[in-house]
Amino acid sequence: MNQTKIGTIQSMDVIKRTAEGFLLSDGQDEILLPHEQVDGEIEEIGEHVTVFLYNDRKKNPVATMFLPEVRLDAYGWAEVAEVVKNLGVFVNIGVDKAFLVSKDHLPLLKEVWPKEGDWLFVSLEKDKKGRVFAEPISEGEVLEDLEKAPENLLNETIVGRIYRSTKAGSFILTEEGYRGFIHPYERKTEPRLGETIEGRIIDVKEDGTLNISLRPLKQHSMDPDADQIYNYLVDHDGVMPFTDKSDPNEIRDTFKISKSAFKRAIGKLMKEDKVIQKQNQTVMKHND
The missing domain is CATH 2.40.50.140 (Nucleic acid-binding proteins)
Incomplete structure (x- = not known):
């Protein structure tokens, strides 16, 4: 052959x-x-x-005849099957053999190496001896096939996998194909390469890439959003025709925030015993 x-x-x-x-x-x-x-x-x-x-x-x-997504000419997600100290990790591409991702293509800090069950975005490559191994996608290849994120994603929660880990921060690819960046200030601990994370979009850049935060929401938009909703109630006699079941477009038109941000803010106000929801309305507690 x-x-x-x-x-x-x-x-x-x-x-x-x-x-x-x-x-x-x-x-x-x-x-x-x-x-x-x-x-x-x-x-x-x-x-x-x-x-x-x-x-x-x-x-x-x-x-x-079971055709894998990962090949010499195509990238795809491959599950980490085994981690071998001082060698690298083996990934499963869907055939009865795992392929090595060399330690040379993994972070210097082994604390952020993938664990079994994590997923790497890889293609197959060959070395000079003709041996086939797996190699993570490069930044250039990500940018060539970039899906631009829409501006209305600001403050939304998004799920993605870490595909690159550097001193400058962590880079993710989301389920929708968007590229995101997590600055070290926007995380408590550094996520693993291949780890699936959930974060909040704090900026949608002109090129369609995202800045993402892994910090608790209360440090960012939750308090301002909750204050805005509470002030709205004060200005409307303590009653408003919005709940966590309301139409997302009506919420955005009124408060200029997403429904998910609205729900988090309402949840905060309810936890603080400031409001209740009844009969398709949100009511300040002293108005009950």
Whole structure:
């Protein structure tokens, strides 16, 4: 098997059935497709199949019809399967072999190395000896495929995974494909590479990237938002037609904050025993 094809998806023909599986050929090279790597059924010799080629745990080239997202030519999320001190971490891309992410591509501080169950955004790469390993996405590649975040996300809570860890701060990719940055001042402890975190958006920049805070909300927007809502109640005889069930657009039009920020502020006022909610209204306690 031509080693340049290992780590890629190929179209091949079934040329023979064997005790171990099926023998495939692309007209130049032949490779085994084990029975356990067949997706569905192969009906006949000559059938055309699409497979991913890799070296199994015994370093033998094999094919699988279960196509991984992570390849030589494509990035994807891979779960950390094992952490090996002084070597790196092994990630699972969806085949029956884990691939090494070298310690050279991990943070200098082992305290922020990934743990088992974390997720790294990686592609497959080859070294000079032709060995295949996994490597985290570079900053340049992130910026090439950037999803611009809309301005109305300000103060919203967002979930993402740490894909890069530096002295300047931590960088995340969110579920929506947005890129975010967490300054050291905006976190109590440094998150791990590959860790899934939840934070609050404190700035949407002109280029569509985000600044995110992991600090408790009460240190930022909760107090001003709660004060604004309480002042609104004071100005409206202690009653307002808004609750945590109200329409998000009506909340934004009135208070210029998101519904999630509104709910947090209302929760704070209720916890402080300043307001209650009843009959689709929020009421100051002394008006009850």
